[in-house]
Amino acid sequence: MTDTKIKIENLSFFYGKKQAINDFSLDIPKNRIMSVFGPAKSGITTLLRSLNRLYELIPDTRAEGRILIDNEDIHAPSVSLTQLRRRVGMVFDVPTPLPMSIFDNMAYGPRLSGIKRRSELEGIVEQSLKMAALWEDVCDRLDTPAASLSGGQQQRLCMARVLALKPEVILLDRPCSGLDPISTAKIEESLQELKKQFTIVIAPHNIQQGGRISDRAVFMLSGNLIEEGTAEEIFANPTDKRTADYITGRFG
Amino acid sequence: MKLSAKSSEKIAKSIIWAAAMLVVAVLAAIVIYILAKGLPTLSWSFLTEIPEGGGAAGGIASPIVGTVLVTAVAVLIATPLGVGTAVYLAEYTKGGAITKIIRFSAESLAGIPSIVYGLFGFIFFVMYLGLGWSILSGGLTLAIMILPTIIRTSEEAIRGVPGSYRETSFSLGATKWQTIYKVVFPAAIQGITNGIILSVGRSVAETAALVLTAGSSLRMPTSLFAPTRTMAVHFYTLAMEDISPANAFGTAALLIILIFIINVGANILLNRFISNKGKKKEAKGGKRN
Numbered sequence: 071m072t073d074t075k076i077k078i079e080n081l082s083f084f085y086g087k088k089q090a091i092n093d094f095s096l097d098i099p100k101n102r103i104m105s106v107f108g109p110a111k112s113g114i115t116t117l118l119r120s121l122n123r124l125y126e127l128i129p130d131t132r133a134e135g136r137i138l139i140d141n142e143d144i145h146a147p148s149v150s151l152t153q154l155r156r157r158v159g160m161v162f163d164v165p166t167p168l169p170m171s172i173f174d175n176m177a178y179g180p181r182l183s184g185i186k187r188r189s190e191l192e193g194i195v196e197q198s199l200k201m202a203a204l205w206e207d208v209c210d211r212l213d214t215p216a217a218s219l220s221g222g223q224q225q226r227l228c229m230a231r232v233l234a235l236k237p238e239v240i241l242l243d244r245p246c247s248g249l250d251p252i253s254t255a256k257i258e259e260s261l262q263e264l265k266k267q268f269t270i271v272i273a274p275h276n277i278q279q280g281g282r283i284s285d286r287a288v289f290m291l292s293g294n295l296i297e298e299g300t301a302e303e304i305f306a307n308p309t310d311k312r313t314a315d316y317i318t319g320r321f322g
Numbered sequence: 323m324k325l326s327a328k329s330s331e332k333i334a335k336s337i338i339w340a341a342a343m344l345v346v347a348v349l350a351a352i353v354i355y356i357l358a359k360g361l362p363t364l365s366w367s368f369l370t371e372i373p374e375g376g377g378a379a380g381g382i383a384s385p386i387v388g389t390v391l392v393t394a395v396a397v398l399i400a401t402p403l404g405v406g407t408a409v410y411l412a413e414y415t416k417g418g419a420i421t422k423i424i425r426f427s428a429e430s431l432a433g434i435p436s437i438v439y440g441l442f443g444f445i446f447f448v449m450y451l452g453l454g455w456s457i458l459s460g461g462l463t464l465a466i467m468i469l470p471t472i473i474r475t476s477e478e479a480i481r482g483v484p485g486s487y488r489e490t491s492f493s494l495g496a497t498k499w500q501t502i503y504k505v506v507f508p509a510a511i512q513g514i515t516n517g518i519i520l521s522v523g524r525s526v527a528e529t530a531a532l533v534l535t536a537g538s539s540l541r542m543p544t545s546l547f548a549p550t551r552t553m554a555v556h557f558y559t560l561a562m563e564d565i566s567p568a569n570a571f572g573t574a575a576l577l578i579i580l581i582f583i584i585n586v587g588a589n590i591l592l593n594r595f596i597s598n599k600g601k602k603k604e605a606k607g608g609k610r611n
Contacts, residue, residue, distance in 0.1 A: 124493055129416055156495040166490040169509050178504070179494040228490075235494060 075100040075239060075269040076121065081135035083116050083293075085128070090116045091293045093135070103261060103270045105284035105301070107277065109322040113293035114273045118241045121271065122158040123151060139239065156183060159232030163244040163275075165224030167216035172208050175216045175227060179235040194234050202230035203260050222253025229257065233264075240264065242272040246279065258283050277317055281305040289313045353578060360575025363568050369576075373540045377556060378566045382573055384542045388457065388550030391543060392536055393525040395461025396468060401518055403465075404472030408514075411473070412480040413502055432470035439467045440534035448535055455549040460536025464528060468521035475520065479513020480506060512592060519588045523581050529554040553577050 076098040083091035091113040098104050106114050119125040120133050123144065137144045144154055156179065168175050176195040177185075185191055195212070199205040204226040208219070216227055225245060232240055242261075246254040261270060261283055274280035280287055280301070287304040289296045289312075297310040308314045316322045325333070371381030407424065415421040443463030453459045483506050491501040507514075529552075537549030538559060551559070553573050560570035 122493065124489065127489060127492060152495040152497055155493055160493040162486070162490070162493075164486070166486045168487060168490060168505055178491070178496075182495050182500060231494065 073100045074098065075139065076271075077136075077138040077141070079136040079138070081117075081120065081133065081137060083113070083120055083125070083134075084132045086130045089293060091120070094293070094295050095135075096288060096295060096298060098269060098271060099286065100269050101265055101267070102285040103265050103272060103283055105272055105274050105280040105287040106290060107274055107280050107287065108290035108296075109316065111292075112290040114290055115243055116293075117290070118160070118243050118271060118273060121239070121241055122155050122160055124155070124160065126151075152182070156235045157237055158239040158241060159235050159237035160241040161225070161228050161232055161243065161245045163247045165221055165228055165248070167219070167224050167227060170216065171213045172216045172219070172227065173212040175231055176212075176234050179231065183235075194236075198230045198234040199227075201233050201260070201264065202226045203256055204230055220253075222249050222256065225249060225253065226257060226260070229260070237268065239269045239271065242270065244273050244275040247275040254279070277305065289316065291316075356571060356574050356578060359568075360571035360573070363572030364575055368569075368572055372542060373556070373569075376563075376565055377540065377560045377569055382553065382556060382569070382576070384540055385551050385553045385556040385573070386576075388536070388543055389526055389552040389554070391457045391546070392460045392464060392532065392550065392552055393522055395457060395546065396464035396525045397518060397522055399462065399465040400468045400472055400521065404469050404517075405476045405514060407469075407473050408476030408480055409502060412477050413498070413506070428470045428473045431466065432474070435530075436467060436528060437530040437534075439463055440531035442466075443531060443535035453547065455535065455537025455539070456547045457536060457543055457550050458546045460532045460550070460552070461546075463531050463535045464525045467528070467531060468524055471521050471524065472514075472517045475517025476510070476514045479510035479517070482513060483509040515588065515592055519585060522584055522588075526552075526577065526581060526584070527554055528552075529558050533558070553580075 074097045076096075078094060078096045078098070081091055081094040082089060094113075094117065106117060108114055116125065121137060121139075121144075125131045125133070133145070139157065142149070168178060170178075173195060176198060177191045180191055180194050185194070196205060196209075199208065204223060207223055208227075216224065219227060225248075229240075229242075229245070246257055249257070258279070261272070264270060265285075272283070274283065284301040284305075286299065287301050288298040289304060289308070289310070291312060297304060297308060297313045303309075304313065305317060308317060314320075368381040369386065370383050372384050373382060374380035407428070411421060411424060415424075440463065443459055443466075447453045447459035447462050448455055453462075487505050487509060488501055491505045492498075496504065532552050532555050536552060536555070538551045538555060539549040540551055540556075541548075543550045554577065557570050557573040557577065560566050560573065
């Protein structure tokens with residue numbers, strides 16, 4: 071096993087009085103793909119959003135416990151929220167192109183971090199689009215609106231946009247849920263490339279996808295961690311009955 | 323006798339259609355009547371000459387200039403205040419007591435008759451602040467009057483921006499203010515501009531409030547502290563005092579044409595602005611694979 075990138079210690083999460091995650095602890099290894107899966111309302115989205123503190127947009131939410139990235143507590147007062155979100159990029163379940171051109175979408179993050187030189191931005195945009203396997207599709211129309219792309223292209227744009235932040239961790243919350251199999255395959259393929267440089271935490275949109283792409287996996291149910299292990303262990307040979315029942319389709 | 327579903331459908335449809343047609347007919351009748359009466363008066367000299375004999379002769383150059391200046395003052399003051407308030411209401415408050423007070427105040431402002439604004443403007447700007455009957459007094463009074471429109475339309479436009487835009491922007495490391503001015507504002511600009519155009523129309527057409535605050539001078543204004551008579555006030559005076567029905571209709575025709583031009587022109591400008599920024603297609607939403 072490689073180094074631990076993210077260490078979650080006794081995380082509990084609350085929306086008002088309602089608890090969404092219960093005393094959750096997990097080590098997420100560096101340069102691997104970690105799948106977090108389970109039925110709806112299991113706290114998976116909440117877990118992903120607690121890793122970049124995006125839940126803080128919702129009023130009356132509270133996290134207890136510690137989350138360490140490279141041994142640094144992300145809730146420490148010294149941590150800059152904008153810095154954290156650049157280190158921990160996120161791709162959502164539906165493509166979320168901003169209402170601007172492809173180029174401006176790509177340059178959004180880099181510009182926020184103070185990069186102004188056009189040539190430098192162009193370099194980052196090209197490199198990131200290539201990493202997300204979208205460069206060929208869009209290189210001659212970077213000035214067209216991002217919303218004119220197809221759904222699959224939009225989602226790869228969202229991945230490329232995260233890569234342009236030069237993050238360390240990439241969170242993907244069911245990134246293929248609205249996509250066709252070809253687009254899905256393209257995204258899965260690029261994830262295998264990307265894990266060489268990044269730590270990836272993904273909520274797969276089904277068990278099959280989890281099995282195809284992950285190195286490790288964790289099964290969640292009602293905000294609890296049920297079982298964690300290598301992808302083979304979890305998807306082919308789960309020890310917990312609830313994991314087995316879910317994987318074989320007995321519930322969920 | 324009970325009507326069959328089919329015939330009641332037919333009857334309902336014709337009544338609704340008649341209502342819609344009646345509205346169009348009323349509008350058309352007013353516009354055609356005024357244009358028919360007023361257009362013969364409109365000429366280059368009518369537009370460029372200063373009124374003489376209290377408006378019985380000459381043109382309406384000074385009321386035109388007065389109208390433009392009063393409206394400009396009103397819009398330039400009300401827009402930043404109104405949009406700022408809207409941003410505060412839409413983005414920074416969570417529905418507490420302060421929000422309620424602000425929104426209640428804005429809505430109350432919208433319900434006050436314009437003559438009351440005029441009285442307030444007269445007492446506060448004209449007398450108390452000593453601005454006298456002037457373009458500034460009139461513009462400030464109008465600014466308060468159009469504030470609710472600008473606040474409401476801007477707030478609606480800002481609230482109409484999908485939450486996913488904000489979430490995405492934050493997830494890419496933007497602060498709240500960066501999110502507002504880089505994403506929310508551009509996405510809401512069309513709605514905000516519509517509110518401003520509505521307000522311009524209202525300012526150009528306002529009469530009662532301006533009689534009391536901008537005065538009724540027919541001289542060409544030389545500064546913002548000079549009194550003026552806007553076109554609507556001029557029209558009212560000409561018609562009420564029976565000075566010159568022909569010139570009154572000429573002024574009214576120009577008012578209608580002006581408001582038409584403002585609406586159409588603003589729309590064209592806006593569309594050009596939007597397509598330049600490459601956003602036109604996005605308004606229709608992206609394709610899905």
